[in-house]
Amino acid sequence: MTTHDENPIIRTSSKRMTKGILIVVITLAIGAAIIVPFWQTMIHQPPAASTLKHEEPPAIATGTQTSIGVTDGATSQQSKSNANVTAGSEAPTAAPAAPAAPAAAGPPGTPLTILEGSSVQGNPSYDPATLTVKKGDKITVTNKDTLPHTVTSGTGPTDPNSAKQFDTSILEAGATADIETTNMNPGEYPFHCAVHPYMMGKLAVQ
Amino acid sequence: MVLEVKQPRPMWEILFSTHHTDIGLLYMITSITALMLGGALALALRAELFLPGLQIIQDPTSFNRFFTVHGTTMLFLWAIPFAAGVGNYLIPIMVRYKDMAWPKLNAVAFWMIPVGAALVWLGFSDTGWTAYPPYSIIRAPGPAAEMWIFGLKILGISSILGSINFIVTILKCRHPDLSIMKMSLFAWSILSISFMTIVAVPTFAASLIMLYTDRLGISGFFNPAMGGDPIAYQHLFWFTFHPEVYIFLLPAVGMLYEIIPKFSRKPLFSYQSGVAAFTLLALIGFASWAHHMFATGMSFTEKTVFMVGTLAAVPASAMHVFNWIATMWGGRIKFGAPMLFGVGGIMLFFASGAGGVVNTALPLDFITHDSYWVVGHFHLILMGTVSLTFTGFIYYLFPLITGRMYNERAAQIHFVLAFVGVIFVFMTQHLLGLHGMPRRIADFDATIPGWLIMNQIATIGAWVAGLSFVIMLVNLIKSAGSGKEADMKDPFKIGEEYYDYTRREPHH
Numbered sequence: 001m002t003t004h005d006e007n008p009i010i011r012t013s014s015k016r017m018t019k020g021i022l023i024v025v026i027t028l029a030i031g032a033a034i035i036v037p038f039w040q041t042m043i044h045q046p047p048a049a050s051t052l053k054h055e056e057p058p059a060i061a062t063g064t065q066t067s068i069g070v071t072d073g074a075t076s077q078q079s080k081s082n083a084n085v086t087a088g089s090e091a092p093t094a095a096p097a098a099p100a101a102p103a104a105a106g107p108p109g110t111p112l113t114i115l116e117g118s119s120v121q122g123n124p125s126y127d128p129a130t131l132t133v134k135k136g137d138k139i140t141v142t143n144k145d146t147l148p149h150t151v152t153s154g155t156g157p158t159d160p161n162s163a164k165q166f167d168t169s170i171l172e173a174g175a176t177a178d179i180e181t182t183n184m185n186p187g188e189y190p191f192h193c194a195v196h197p198y199m200m201g202k203l204a205v206q
Numbered sequence: 207m208v209l210e211v212k213q214p215r216p217m218w219e220i221l222f223s224t225h226h227t228d229i230g231l232l233y234m235i236t237s238i239t240a241l242m243l244g245g246a247l248a249l250a251l252r253a254e255l256f257l258p259g260l261q262i263i264q265d266p267t268s269f270n271r272f273f274t275v276h277g278t279t280m281l282f283l284w285a286i287p288f289a290a291g292v293g294n295y296l297i298p299i300m301v302r303y304k305d306m307a308w309p310k311l312n313a314v315a316f317w318m319i320p321v322g323a324a325l326v327w328l329g330f331s332d333t334g335w336t337a338y339p340p341y342s343i344i345r346a347p348g349p350a351a352e353m354w355i356f357g358l359k360i361l362g363i364s365s366i367l368g369s370i371n372f373i374v375t376i377l378k379c380r381h382p383d384l385s386i387m388k389m390s391l392f393a394w395s396i397l398s399i400s401f402m403t404i405v406a407v408p409t410f411a412a413s414l415i416m417l418y419t420d421r422l423g424i425s426g427f428f429n430p431a432m433g434g435d436p437i438a439y440q441h442l443f444w445f446t447f448h449p450e451v452y453i454f455l456l457p458a459v460g461m462l463y464e465i466i467p468k469f470s471r472k473p474l475f476s477y478q479s480g481v482a483a484f485t486l487l488a489l490i491g492f493a494s495w496a497h498h499m500f501a502t503g504m505s506f507t508e509k510t511v512f513m514v515g516t517l518a519a520v521p522a523s524a525m526h527v528f529n530w531i532a533t534m535w536g537g538r539i540k541f542g543a544p545m546l547f548g549v550g551g552i553m554l555f556f557a558s559g560a561g562g563v564v565n566t567a568l569p570l571d572f573i574t575h576d577s578y579w580v581v582g583h584f585h586l587i588l589m590g591t592v593s594l595t596f597t598g599f600i601y602y603l604f605p606l607i608t609g610r611m612y613n614e615r616a617a618q619i620h621f622v623l624a625f626v627g628v629i630f631v632f633m634t635q636h637l638l639g640l641h642g643m644p645r646r647i648a649d650f651d652a653t654i655p656g657w658l659i660m661n662q663i664a665t666i667g668a669w670v671a672g673l674s675f676v677i678m679l680v681n682l683i684k685s686a687g688s689g690k691e692a693d694m695k696d697p698f699k700i701g702e703e704y705y706d707y708t709r710r711e712p713h714h
Contacts, residue, residue: 014687
């Protein structure tokens with residue numbers, strides 16, 4: 001048998017070249033036939049770590065504010081404001097068996113909608129832009145956009161009093177949250193989105 | 207395409223061969239395929255950013271999946287396997303041994319790559335190629351993320367096995383007459399990256415397992431909800447992947463040492479400084495990993511140490527550049543395609559190196575961090591220097607692999623388009639970063655001055671570069687089957703000797 005070292009290079013032909021390319025192309029086509037129909041299936045399972053329940057650390061009440069119950073097991077954390085957050089149905093990590101927060105179970109309050117496309121500067125963001133409620137009313141915020149948003153009190157992230165009055169923290173697409181106005185004094189409260197500071201609105205409590 | 211070593215063999219005999227030229231060929235076909243696929247993803251990403259809003263890629267998650275697989279493919283399926291492929295062809299010739307030290311291990315190392323590639327590509331994970339926790343452990347959807355973890359695990363093992371083989375071949379199987387200081391500088395570059403791989407990769411291999419158990423919820427190494435520390439992952443990750451930057455770069459440096467003296471028709475300016483710079487870079491590569499994490503809240507002392515550690519790589523890189531320029535100086539340079547790509551690579555190496563100095567300077571790093579500047583910077587080195595040099599070396603090795611010559615005119619058009627395209631994309635991305643555009647976004651705000659036009663320039667540049675690589679692919683395929691037969695003694699007509707399989711005087 002001749003070895004690689006003894007024989008000179010014998011040049012390949014177009015025919016064999018085509019055969020070689022066919023091997024590569026067929027392999028890739030098989031891969032494409034697997035990945036294209038299963039495109040969404042490949043990312044449909046939330047990681048196991050996100051469905052585990054951890055002991056909730058006791059919430060810290062600051063000032064006049066009460067705590068919120070977070071139902072998204074992945075983001076269990078201490079909260080600072082009086083809002084109840086329920087994970088939206090589209091949020092991929094929503095814990096399937098997580099208990100609903102008590103306040104969220106009640107009837108929906110005055111609606112405040114985060115409009116679709118509000119993440120783009122210049123688009124209308126909150127509907128209504130100025131929301132008028134009576135003291136004690138509950139406000140239900142619904143995020144109809146495809147991106148996460150917040151409803152945070154204050155004129156913007158640089159406002160030193162930002163989030164002192166109320167803060168829904170991050171609302172995923174489709175998620176809802178409640179804001180209680182029981183502890184608020186009558187007056188006007190500007191609010192904004194902590195993610196997109198150009199999204200602004202106003203809350204008037206009577 | 208196919209090096210026929212005896213009368214036409216059936217394809218399967220080449221596929222399952224253990225000879226170093228066959229495995230080198232498989233490595234190269236795999237890596238060029240990966241380059242084309244990863245490039246197609248990059249073109250889709252750039253097309254998406256041509257206009258604000260979502261047009262090509264329908265949702266941000268798919269955009270994330272595209273850039274994750276693009277990055278993983280280009281780094282682990284193009285840069286590393288290509289260097290291993292060239293090493294497989296040349297190292298046994300350079301050390302004058304009949305084959306690699308362990309031919310079967312060599313084949314195993316290669317065949318892990320298609321397996322890892324299949325896992326990465328069939329999953330299409332959306333974690334980003336860095337897979338930073340907590341996102342990668344508590345949010346990233348499976349099974350794609352698990353498949354990515356195991357794919358990278360397999361690719362890591364493959365590169366460690368390849369490195370062991372290279373080290374043993376170079377140190378133990380070298381011809382007794384050939385001292386290590388007479389060996390080619392390309393062999394020195396492969397030796398340096400093999401040692402770096404063996405030291406660096408196990409850290410990432412361990413953190414991948416930790417990532418996986420964290421995802422399962424068994425452990426909480428990086429899960430803040432379980433008392434873990436996500437920053438620890440970044441340290442482990444960059445301890446592997448900053449040296450990995452040099453593992454991508456040094457083979458290109460070694461290839462330039464092959465191309466430049468031959469096309470300048472002059473002996474190398476200084477062999478010893480080349481060896482010294484390889485050794486220095488291999489050591490200094492380990493002293494700078496945390497410069498990727500200046501924005502994570504490290505102490506001033508830590509940041510200063512890593513800033514100095516990073517800057518220490520500058521003199522060693524400059525030694526290489528000086529060496530090339532001094533070699534070219536006064537030579538009768540023939541600008542064949544490999545030399546064009548080599549010189550273009552050196553120019554862009556200088557530009558990207560200067561950008562690296564800006565990144566590592568503490569105050570400036572905070573401006574550029576996570577902006578498009580970073581994207582422009584690392585693409586300029588990986589595409590501009592590493593990939594252009596690799597491409598030049600594809601042309602340089604083409605006669606050795608196929609026995610035929612490529613079309614020189616098409617190769618020169620490829621160079622011009624690729625070089626101009628690379629400058630348009632990545633220089634513009636530097637500017638975009640300074641104008642505040644964050645990386646990894648599927649949509650951008652066109653009202654910010656400059657963003658729209660700069661994104662469009664970058665996209666057009668990317669498509670020009672993409673087109674140039676299609677020209678290369680057609681050129682290679684056509685020439686391998688029916689190109690002009692090459693003169694195997696001196697295919698580029700430069701009066702310098704070329705590689706020769708028959709002149710090895712095997713001593714075993």
